[in-house]
Amino acid sequence: MNQLVSFQYLVHLPIYSYERPYYIFNNVPEGTPSGNLKSVHGPEQLVEDARGSEKDFDLDVQGFIFESRPLPPDIDWNSKEAIEQKYIPSVKAVLRDVLGDVQHCESFDWRIRHAAAAQVLREPDPKTNPDARTTRISPAFNVHVDQTPLGVLDRMRQIYGHEADSLAAMYRVRLINIWRPLVEVVEDLPLALCDARSASLDDLLEVSFVDHGYTRHNFMAKHSPDFRFFYLGKMRREEVCVFKVFDSQDNVAKRVLHGAFESKLASPGSAPRESIEVRLLVLSGG
Known part of the structure; x- marks a missing residue:
């Protein structure tokens, strides 16, 4: 609905x-601001239910x-090894099936989000927290894109080293995110996606997050009444959403x-949202 x-x-x-x-x-000198970000809730906007028109x-x-x-059976969602040995291969199979032409496919990040987790911008650090990957983080409420083009190139250099630029x-x-519920049905805090044709670079601000000796570059959105949002009503754990973070090809x-977003249709006592997202770097058409 x-x-x-x-x-x-x-x-x-x-x-x-x-x-x-x-x-x-990280710690900054006394008197130096840690950041200059300010978020606000925009006016109400229509989110269209894609159920029935998938x-x-x-x-x-x-x-x-x-x-x-x-969903592959018998996965311990508290085990990094189980997720990487059983779930990630299934995600890569989905991607190859959807895209067809895949020369290289690397999963470089995955996270589990839970509605009850604290809302933080900082992601757990695997270097200081051995359980960082399975530590639940909150759903992301700011309308955003996970990587800028510069951020994608940084990721490529991390994965492929000196070959990144030539590749x-x-x-x-393409950088692709594959998102799946881990609860039977999502009613609480569903994921909304914006039709790429309704947004432009002018709607975005490039944000730098400095942490763990690394700077990641994301896009965060300013409000625009032109955005056209969709979600899949009562999305089930047997369903996935595949969406783009970056594509180097023109005219797509x-x-x-x-x-x-906070759904007005969530049933009283509905299960808190829990979901897993996997980000993959894909090279095609060489």
Whole structure:
């Protein structure tokens, strides 16, 4: 069912005319601000329910699709090894089936989100926390894109080293997120996705997050009344959403803004949302 909801957006502050939006998680000198980000809830916007019209979506048009895919059995979601040995291969199989032409496919990040987890910008550090990967983090409420083009190139250099630049020139590069519920049915805090055709680079602010000796570059959205949002009502754990974070090819959907929202249709006592997302770097067409 369609809903009117209020999304969380980054405020376009005057300071951004001469200073990039940023947040530093490490200790900073006394008197130095840790960041310059300010978020606000925008006016209510329509979120359309894609249930019943799942086949109308295309990865190169809207930038996202919904697929029915069985969940591999007997996975211990508190075990990093079990997830990486049993679940990640199934995700790569989905991706190869959906995309067809896949020369290289690398899973470089995965996270489990839970509605009851604390809302934080900082992600757990595997170097200091052995259980970082399975530590639940909150759903992301700010409308955002997980990586900028610069962030994608940084990831490629982490994975492929000195070959990254030549591979980027040789192949079509895509960064894909595959999102799946871990509860039977999602009613609480579903995921909304924005039709890529309804957003432009002018709607985005590039944000730098400095942490663990590494700077990651994300896009966060300013409010726009032109955004067209969709979600899959009562999404089940046997369903996945596949959406783009980046695509180097021209004349196709490049990226998908997304974020969680508070559903007005959640049943009293419905299970808190729990979900897993896997980010994959894909090279095609070499």
